[in-house]
Amino acid sequence: MPSRVADDLATTEAQQQHMADLAAERAVLGAMMMNPRACDDVVEVVTELDMFLPIHNDIFTAILGQWSAEEPTSPIAVARVLDEGKQLERCGGLPYLTKLTEDVLRNPGSPVFYARIVKDWSRRRKAHESLLRGAYHTRDLSRPVDAVVDAAQRDLADAASGLTLADGVERVSEFSDDEMAYLERVAAGDVPHGITTGLGQLDKLLGGFLPGQLIIPAGRPGMGKSTAGLGFAVAAARRGLPVLVNTLEMSKRELWWRLLSRVGEINLNAFTTGRLTEDDLTRAREAKKIVDGWPLHLDDQSRTIEAIRASARRFHQRQGALAIWFVDYLQRIRSSAKFDRRDLEVGSWAREFKTLGGELGAAVVVPSQLNREAEKRSDKRPQLSDMRDSGEIEQEADVVILLHRDDYYDSECERAGEADYIIAKHRNGPMDTVTVAAQLHFARFTDWTNEEDDYR
Numbered sequence: 001m002p003s004r005v006a007d008d009l010a011t012t013e014a015q016q017q018h019m020a021d022l023a024a025e026r027a028v029l030g031a032m033m034m035n036p037r038a039c040d041d042v043v044e045v046v047t048e049l050d051m052f053l054p055i056h057n058d059i060f061t062a063i064l065g066q067w068s069a070e071e072p073t074s075p076i077a078v079a080r081v082l083d084e085g086k087q088l089e090r091c092g093g094l095p096y097l098t099k100l101t102e103d104v105l106r107n108p109g110s111p112v113f114y115a116r117i118v119k120d121w122s123r124r125r126k127a128h129e130s131l132l133r134g135a136y137h138t139r140d141l142s143r144p145v146d147a148v149v150d151a152a153q154r155d156l157a158d159a160a161s162g163l164t165l166a167d168g169v170e171r172v173s174e175f176s177d178d179e180m181a182y183l184e185r186v187a188a189g190d191v192p193h194g195i196t197t198g199l200g201q202l203d204k205l206l207g208g209f210l211p212g213q214l215i216i217p218a219g220r221p222g223m224g225k226s227t228a229g230l231g232f233a234v235a236a237a238r239r240g241l242p243v244l245v246n247t248l249e250m251s252k253r254e255l256w257w258r259l260l261s262r263v264g265e266i267n268l269n270a271f272t273t274g275r276l277t278e279d280d281l282t283r284a285r286e287a288k289k290i291v292d293g294w295p296l297h298l299d300d301q302s303r304t305i306e307a308i309r310a311s312a313r314r315f316h317q318r319q320g321a322l323a324i325w326f327v328d329y330l331q332r333i334r335s336s337a338k339f340d341r342r343d344l345e346v347g348s349w350a351r352e353f354k355t356l357g358g359e360l361g362a363a364v365v366v367p368s369q370l371n372r373e374a375e376k377r378s379d380k381r382p383q384l385s386d387m388r389d390s391g392e393i394e395q396e397a398d399v400v401i402l403l404h405r406d407d408y409y410d411s412e413c414e415r416a417g418e419a420d421y422i423i424a425k426h427r428n429g430p431m432d433t434v435t436v437a438a439q440l441h442f443a444r445f446t447d448w449t450n451e452e453d454d455y456r
């Protein structure tokens, strides 16, 4: 009976022998079934093969499947999934699943605390296996000793990092054939290199956005950061690439209005004031049909860094890919962790976006606010040093685009209707300024030729 095995293994002696803490495994599973929100945190720590007992891994996988499909994770729901896979009886049946949740009620605790214990034991077991494998290979006289030591070192480092053996270090020659073939296809125009920004001049400068890049559009409040970010999201979505927008500032409805305004060329004011003419409505219906066809997803519920991260992970798990992840905007995010300094807190999010973007293969677009320094300059033009909470954001970003409009300060100015995208950081290329048309009444910035805005 699994529960007895689990109880037996709860003692320190048994833990040392088997290198597992089954009480912690049970606590994690119980918490995930009690409350699907616990899954958001647990998946950040534990992966599918981290449990010691195979039946715990099966239960974990069943819960994860339910959670990522936004289905209930209760014992009854999980039992049904296990039953479909003919695993229920082996897993102790519904009574065992129910007992896991009852244990949580009797002995509540933070799921992340238990998840970390599970992860530590998992890493410990992997390190142990890796050392045993290394010891075995030292006796294999057909292998040069250097190769044995090298392989053992890599194996152990992978185990200690918590990654699976399939991840991690690769010798250049192990992947360079594939990379060369990819370069040849890019050069031949068979595959697009970066994801288009939707703005021709900007594409020429940046070569589009690449998976894993962190892109920071930065500007004073109201300069057009959300509009610029949404433009990048739309450019990818209209080409059929999966896009996720986490908005902390606007509701889904407001964001959708912006999409209709942009595509249907309907003044954004008409939506906010509710004064839509018959012509506006006809255009809105047409625009709706176009936008409905895009793999564009909006989330206005996730407000903490933990929830936003989980939202992207869940999206990636369900869709199998995430091309552009647009989070609007950096300073709006809340966190449950306590930091002494705001800049350290915001900087840590930039780092997390960069890391998760790399893991999910997504280009991450996160606008950030600038401080008032630009306003003290005679030309009011922003500089990289104006970034609020800057240090780490600057460091983590691959591309920083400072947004500037002269007409933000003087609506009668010569350059009214123009916006500058000042590329103030570009990790792999030149820095320059691209000037575009600001059509904020249509919730967009566009190239002067406007070719990109022909949605039909």
Ligand SMILES: Nc1ncnc2c1ncn2[C@@H]1O[C@H](COP(=O)(O)OP(=O)(O)OP(=O)(O)O)[C@@H](O)[C@H]1O
Pocket: 219, 220, 221, 222, 223, 224, 225, 226, 227, 228, 249, 267, 268, 269, 440, 441, 442
């Ligand atoms: N109908 C309209 N006509 C002209 N300009 C408009 C219209 N609606 C909004 N705007 C302008 O668009 C700008 C807001 O754009 P956006 O929301 O992209 O800026 P932001 O930098 O993200 O702002 P925030 O700092 O508030 O998040 C403002 O300057 C606003 O005046």
